[in-house]
Amino acid sequence: MVDLTPAPQDKGEISSYLQSLPLFSGIEKSLIMSFADQAISKKYETGESLFFQDDPIESFYVILSGWVKLYRTTQDGNDSVFDMLTVSQLCGETAILDGDDYSFSATVVEDIVCLKIPASILNTAIKDDSKMAYAMLKTISRYRKQQTREIESLTLQNASQRIGCYLLRLCRIDVLEPVVLQLPYDKSMIAARLGMRPETFSRALKKLKQQTDIHIEGDIVKVPTIESLSVFSCSACSNEYPCNDLMT
Amino acid sequence: MVDLTPAPQDKGEISSYLQSLPLFSGIEKSLIMSFADQAISKKYETGESLFFQDDPIESFYVILSGWVKLYRTTQDGNDSVFDMLTVSQLCGETAILDGDDYSFSATVVEDIVCLKIPASILNTAIKDDSKMAYAMLKTISRYRKQQTREIESLTLQNASQRIGCYLLRLCRIDVLEPVVLQLPYDKSMIAARLGMRPETFSRALKKLKQQTDIHIEGDIVKVPTIESLSVFSCSACSNEYPCNDLMT
Known part of the structure; x- marks a missing residue:
């Protein structure tokens, strides 16, 4: 069932792919290229984790195939799964706004292929480039709207x-x-x-x-x-x- | 119970007050002053609404006293109250990222005093000023974190x-x-x-x-x-x- 799409092969391909994502919409090509330059193609199997809650933030991920669950673990050991991510969605990109550590865990539930990109480059870009900051604002605003709907759904x-x-x-x-x-x-x-x-x-x-x-x-x-x-x-x-x- | 704190009296006072809020932390004084110039002090009584879901976005509000509920109304007529705002919190400031209309309603539940500020000035500032965009990102990221916790609480x-x-x-x-x-x-x-x-x-x-x-x-x-x-x-x-x- 999992479409193990090969990751884009070269930096040009990765750059074009990134450009098609909402987070990079309208961003200067040279800036997108600097993301592509540092992106690494990776595969993770079901059960593997991209990162855990409280790990120091190092990377964010662009998912090319498969599914990843985002969750937090309660003190009595239950997981609260608050999102599921798949093709063309980003994982961990907003974590840099929360502090130095991931505030949630991300674990693969269907084998994934993804691009792994250092968080530091995004962190710098949203501080220095107002278009990048605005694109990030639109992204996080969309998440917030989805979560508002989720709260509504859970209550009503x-x-x-x-x-x-x-x-x-x-x-x-x-x-x-x-x-x-x-x-x-x-x-x-x-x-x-x-x-x-x-x-x-x-x-x-x-x-x-x-x-x-x-x-x-x-x-x-x-x-x-x-x-x-x-x-x-x-x-x-x-x-x-x-x-x-x-x-x- | 409601502390009907008089609103700040002049533009200098309003500017200083705004500067103390996280959204304006580190922002150029001249930019904050342009917000203060357009801010109007208002009072609303319990039951009055600041705006309704699907109204065109015109303003955002800085609450100086009292309580406001944010909610969405379902097709069968129930309200989903997804946030309650009080002193020094902002209301509707993130709505500009959602589109042209408010995606929720805001109604007073305990008499409020507030500053009403045109949304257009904030909209321009986050596009032109990377510090303002970053401060807005931090604000909305905090909301998102609270909502993630809310979803966790509702499920577990x-x-x-x-x-x-x-x-x-x-x-x-x-x-x-x-x-x-x-x-x-x-x-x-x-x-x-x-x-x-x-x-x-x-x-x-x-x-x-x-x-x-x-x-x-x-x-x-x-x-x-x-x-x-x-x-x-x-x-x-x-x-x-x-x-x-x-x-x-």
Whole structure:
């Protein structure tokens, strides 16, 4: 399932790739080239960690394939998974604003290929280059908006609605119904991402299947009509489907 | 209870006040003065709104006294209160990064005095002045960290632990025990801020009183020992009390 896309081969390719990401949109080519010059292509397997909470900040990562979970660990040993990152997303790039140490851990949940770039170069760029600082502001602002929605969802949607919302976000809106999609990672990981115990997740998924027309077999989900799923899930949300405001 | 501190009287006073806020730390005095020049002192009473979700963005606010709730309204009419702001906090300053319209509403829950400043001046400053952009980055990064903790709390702490956590944050750690504190606003608003229905809040508060040594009468809370409350609340959190990392 994991697309082990080969990482870009040379610095020119890496530079062009970086330029296509929102964080580097509108940034001088020479500055992007200095990021590309220091980028290293890496592969990490499921279970490996990019960094742990409280490690000193050294790098940030551009994910080219696979999935990474971001989490914090509580004093009694549970993990709070607060984000899952995949293709063309950055990991750890905002950590430099928090201090000297990562304030969360990042562990691979589906084998990844990524670019590893020293955090120091980004740190300097956002201080010296107002366009870079502005692009970083837009990036972190988008995260914040997503988190505001997450808090809303945790307080006002029930567990079945939250699973429905998760599935809706996986649906591409430009394909014909029925939409058939593959869950991107293990169900237990989806439960963790949604902040549910596995048994709560199972019960809520059963209820979701009863109350909408979706079918799930293994990791394949069939959504006959988006509307049935969105009517059920989005009533307790401040947004109509699709959540266009989270795309900007 | 509300401290209706008179707003600063002249532009020099306003400028000095702004300079004391993290967003203006290290910013050129002439730039701060241009903010002060356009700031207007305003009072709003409980129930009045500074702006509503989807209104065009015009201003941001510096709160000098009182409390404001930030919330989004779901399609079925419930509010998700995702933040409460008070003295020396800014309201709506990050909205300019989201687009042309406010992505949330702001309503007064305890009479406020504030400075109202045109958003356009901040928008220009963060694009042109890399120090201003960096200060804004630090501000929004702090919000994001708080929200990450909020998501963690919503997924891993039970309702009683969440109330305990809320009370712990009201405690000043430099005072002698027992700590006596006044709830800053109505209990129903605290319940809303914690994402609980009133009946859940009442049950959870009762359990918290049974399991720790706190006493509550009206809006006065007595915490005989911080440790009893923090042992109960912080075990399901990734931080020990006090949450120093949220202060930076």
